[in-house]
Amino acid sequence: DCLSESTQERCPVNFPVAVVLPAAGSGERTGLSTPKQFCRILGRPLISYTIHAFERVCWIDNIVVVVAKESHDMMADILHKYNHTKVKIVEGGPTRHRSIFNGLLAFSEPGVGPKLQKPKVVIIHDAVRPFLEEDFLLKITLAAKEQGASGAVRPLVSTVVAATTGGCLDYSLERAKYRASETPQAFIYDIIYQAYQQCSEAEFQFGTECLDLALQHCGTRAQLIEGPPTLWKVTHKQDLASAEAVIKESLSQSACIISGECTETQNLSIWMKNCLTAAGMRVDAIPNTERSMTLSASRNVIKLSVNSSDFVEIREMMKRCEESKDFLLYPVIILWVFLNVSDQVSLRQENDEASTIMNLAEEAKKINIFLYCVQLRYSKVSTEWERTVNRLCQLTMALIRDRNAAFTGQMLQA
Amino acid sequence: DCLSESTQERCPVNFPVAVVLPAAGSGERTGLSTPKQFCRILGRPLISYTIHAFERVCWIDNIVVVVAKESHDMMADILHKYNHTKVKIVEGGPTRHRSIFNGLLAFSEPGVGPKLQKPKVVIIHDAVRPFLEEDFLLKITLAAKEQGASGAVRPLVSTVVAATTGGCLDYSLERAKYRASETPQAFIYDIIYQAYQQCSEAEFQFGTECLDLALQHCGTRAQLIEGPPTLWKVTHKQDLASAEAVIKESLSQSACIISGECTETQNLSIWMKNCLTAAGMRVDAIPNTERSMTLSASRNVIKLSVNSSDFVEIREMMKRCEESKDFLLYPVIILWVFLNVSDQVSLRQENDEASTIMNLAEEAKKINIFLYCVQLRYSKVSTEWERTVNRLCQLTMALIRDRNAAFTGQMLQA
Numbered sequence: 001d002c003l004s005e006s007t008q009e010r011c012p013v014n015f016p017v018a019v020v021l022p023a024a025g026s027g028e029r030t031g032l033s034t035p036k037q038f039c040r041i042l043g044r045p046l047i048s049y050t051i052h053a054f055e056r057v058c059w060i061d062n063i064v065v066v067v068a069k070e071s072h073d074m075m076a077d078i079l080h081k082y083n084h085t086k087v088k089i090v091e092g093g094p095t096r097h098r099s100i101f102n103g104l105l106a107f108s109e110p111g112v113g114p115k116l117q118k119p120k121v122v123i124i125h126d127a128v129r130p131f132l133e134e135d136f137l138l139k140i141t142l143a144a145k146e147q148g149a150s151g152a153v154r155p156l157v158s159t160v161v162a163a164t165t166g167g168c169l170d171y172s173l174e175r176a177k178y179r180a181s182e183t184p185q186a187f188i189y190d191i192i193y194q195a196y197q198q199c200s201e202a203e204f205q206f207g208t209e210c211l212d213l214a215l216q217h218c219g220t221r222a223q224l225i226e227g228p229p230t231l232w233k234v235t236h237k238q239d240l241a242s243a244e245a246v247i248k249e250s251l252s253q254s255a256c257i258i259s260g261e262c263t264e265t266q267n268l269s270i271w272m273k274n275c276l277t278a279a280g281m282r283v284d285a286i287p288n289t290e291r292s293m294t295l296s297a298s299r300n301v302i303k304l305s306v307n308s309s310d311f312v313e314i315r316e317m318m319k320r321c322e323e324s325k326d327f328l329l330y331p332v333i334i335l336w337v338f339l340n341v342s343d344q345v346s347l348r349q350e351n352d353e354a355s356t357i358m359n360l361a362e363e364a365k366k367i368n369i370f371l372y373c374v375q376l377r378y379s380k381v382s383t384e385w386e387r388t389v390n391r392l393c394q395l396t397m398a399l400i401r402d403r404n405a406a407f408t409g410q411m412l413q414a
Numbered sequence: 415d416c417l418s419e420s421t422q423e424r425c426p427v428n429f430p431v432a433v434v435l436p437a438a439g440s441g442e443r444t445g446l447s448t449p450k451q452f453c454r455i456l457g458r459p460l461i462s463y464t465i466h467a468f469e470r471v472c473w474i475d476n477i478v479v480v481v482a483k484e485s486h487d488m489m490a491d492i493l494h495k496y497n498h499t500k501v502k503i504v505e506g507g508p509t510r511h512r513s514i515f516n517g518l519l520a521f522s523e524p525g526v527g528p529k530l531q532k533p534k535v536v537i538i539h540d541a542v543r544p545f546l547e548e549d550f551l552l553k554i555t556l557a558a559k560e561q562g563a564s565g566a567v568r569p570l571v572s573t574v575v576a577a578t579t580g581g582c583l584d585y586s587l588e589r590a591k592y593r594a595s596e597t598p599q600a601f602i603y604d605i606i607y608q609a610y611q612q613c614s615e616a617e618f619q620f621g622t623e624c625l626d627l628a629l630q631h632c633g634t635r636a637q638l639i640e641g642p643p644t645l646w647k648v649t650h651k652q653d654l655a656s657a658e659a660v661i662k663e664s665l666s667q668s669a670c671i672i673s674g675e676c677t678e679t680q681n682l683s684i685w686m687k688n689c690l691t692a693a694g695m696r697v698d699a700i701p702n703t704e705r706s707m708t709l710s711a712s713r714n715v716i717k718l719s720v721n722s723s724d725f726v727e728i729r730e731m732m733k734r735c736e737e738s739k740d741f742l743l744y745p746v747i748i749l750w751v752f753l754n755v756s757d758q759v760s761l762r763q764e765n766d767e768a769s770t771i772m773n774l775a776e777e778a779k780k781i782n783i784f785l786y787c788v789q790l791r792y793s794k795v796s797t798e799w800e801r802t803v804n805r806l807c808q809l810t811m812a813l814i815r816d817r818n819a820a821f822t823g824q825m826l827q828a
């Protein structure tokens with residue numbers, strides 16, 4: 001799971017490890033005005049997801065992000081807003097290789113501010129590949145420590161062809177013999193540093209592969225390690241939608257139902273739990289919010305109420321969420337389900353309630369909580385009741401999977 | 415625009431052209447149980463989008479889809495449901511090349527049923543690349559006619575590396591010299607047919623490139639043509655989300671507001687038009703639905719009403735939509751906006767209306783119309799009214815872009 005927190009167990013790495021993230025590119029290929037590393041996914045810039053993937057790993061000490069001069073302030077704001085504390089910003093160069101070298105220099109040259117500890121192994125990674133798992137980072141890091149260099153590879157998706165000068169097919173490569181070189185790549189710091197120091201101007205400008213530089217200048221043959229498909233790179237505009245879908249899916253795996261104390265909502269809770277579980281969700285049901293419960297741990301909370309609404313508990317949840325440091329990392333959903341067991345509600349009261357909820361949802365949105373409401377009416381006719389509960393579960397899953405900020409504060413009907 | 419209909423102008427191709435779509439693969443890479451060509455996007459199988467992209471081109475005569483034996487009936491259902499009339503199903507072989515050859519044989523061997531006309535040029539394309547524009551197909555086709563073969567290429571996204579037997583970096587290719595070979599590819603029929611007839615068993619099993627077969631067996635050097643980024647292939651599970659996003663975006667470019675005859679809704683129509691236009695939509699506003707108006711042409715209809723609701727017009731629209739042959743190709747949105755200028759509505763009436771709308775939306779969904787409702791209350795306070803209209807436009811855009819079947823029949827509040 002790309003969003004899980006790193007374990008607090010014994011650290012598997014006993015040497016210093018740092019990361020360089022080149023992010024100075026302009027990302028023409030997305031066809032967007034914002035460089036893709038700064039495009040927002042669920043409100044948060046893509047690069048913050050990538051940073052978080054490294055930052056949560058206990059054995060990674062420092063992360064250097066290399067950005068264009070004009071992006072420095074925006075990057076600083078991102079670090080502050082999302083509480084990224086292991087990160088230092090370095091100014092990029094005119095090419096990717098210059099930028100990476102600038103990043104490496106942050107560990108060795110006396111600069112402004114506190115100097116970073118020189119790592120034994122440095123990981124170089126594209127800022128636009130946000131989905132990284134700790135175990136793969138560990139593989140890459142240990143291989144680099146042993147062999148001097150390592151890099152992720154993936155099978156080729158297309159056949160690679162060479163063209164004649166006339167633009168015709170010259171020959172095609174035997175697909176099985178080749179791999180696509182991806183990132184992360186890792187190096188013993190001294191090796192990649194030395195390779196860059198010996199780089200020619202032409203290599204700085206046109207070279208594409210760090211692995212190749214280590215081979216050419218230091219005779220280090222990188223170990224190639226088959227990476228998971230999740231390493232894929234946000235290259236084109238439509239890839240942002242993919243990344244969003246991957247993140248939304250990982251946020252939709254589980255939910256927590258707060259059933260309340262009364263029989264009606266506790267029964268509804270059992271129905272919902274069965275229905276959502278059958279659809280593949282992990283569901284916990286508890287009678288009341290616990291003091292220890294953090295909303296950022298259970299990212300989808302379903303609160304069941306009968307008739308009149310209890311705003312105190314919702315405000316309490318919001319407060320606890322705001323107190324946690326990482327509330328801005330992922331939007332949390334509170335789905336408030338109103339079970340009407342009678343129809344003695346006057347229109348005026350409903351209108352008042354609707355606008356109170358709308359205002360509360362506006363407040364919640366500011367702290368990255370999406371509050372939605374669903375109303376349903378209890379029916380003694382079992383087929384009708386079953387249909388209503390099914391519709392409630394359909395809406396629940398759609399709201400959780402969709403995480404659409406535009407529908408917060410709405411009162412839907414199941 | 416990947417969804418635009420082909421023009422009815424003078425045909426730019428005066429020789430017979432056919433298409434072979436190999437779709438017999440099992441698509442392990444998506445990690446889904448359904449082969450990716452049959453995965454649904456907005457309810458419709460991916461392969462139907464690809465077929466439609468060819469079928470709408472007037473100068474393409476026949477499309478042969480090659481599917482695994484066990485998929486035959488499902489494919490036949492798809493052709494029938496989505497009214498694909500130019501398509502013939504052929505049974506696949508054990509490899510991609512066998513499947514393509516089976517497809518080609520449909521034009522030359524006496525089979526069951528009516529024989530297909532032998533084309534001058536045959537286009538071979540992956541069923542999982544749904545985004546094809548007519549002008550690129552024309553380029554590929556004309557180049558094949560002239561040169562015997564042609565194929566789409568794209569720049570390499572990653573560096574390509576060769577590994578030693580020990581799994582280390584052997585060397586990396588100079589990226590600028592190579593291209594990724596994609597589809598569509600096109601061939602003079604007799605050339606690719608002859609190439610396959612001369613194929614060895616090993617080539618049938620391990621060969622990846624049709625272009626290469628034409629070169630090896632017929633000495634035909636294919637012309638390589640740089641394709642647009644939209645040619646990308648649905649390979650992994652997350653690519654389905656990309657494809658959906660691309661389709662949804664192209665369906666969200668424009669809307670038609672039906673303002674009604676009264677002053678209040680006509681004013682609201684002007685406000686909405688300005689707001690949606692500023693957000694990048696093309697918006698037409700007309701007072702009433704016209705007889706000639708087809709919902710599938712203007713895929714997003716916004717109907718404005720004052721207070722009590724006029725179900726007759728909605729039913730009329732639904733009927734016209736169902737009469738058009740292609741209503742299942744893309745879901746159409748009807749957004750029904752209720753402007754309340756007074757608050758003399760009793761709760762009972764509102765409840766009745768809500769369930770009538772919910773039922774109507776269920777009916778509409780069956781013919782691929784997504785009916786949503788938004789209520790708003792007129793305010794004489796101009797700042798408040800402005801805020802309400804803005805919220806209405808936010809909801810409108812979210813509903814149109816999202817095209818979420820789960821929220822149909824809901825009454826949202828602006």
Ligand SMILES: [Mg+2]
Pocket residue numbers: 185208209210211
């Ligand atoms: Mg590299």
Ligand SMILES: [Mg+2]
Pocket residue numbers: 599622623624625
């Ligand atoms: Mg091929």
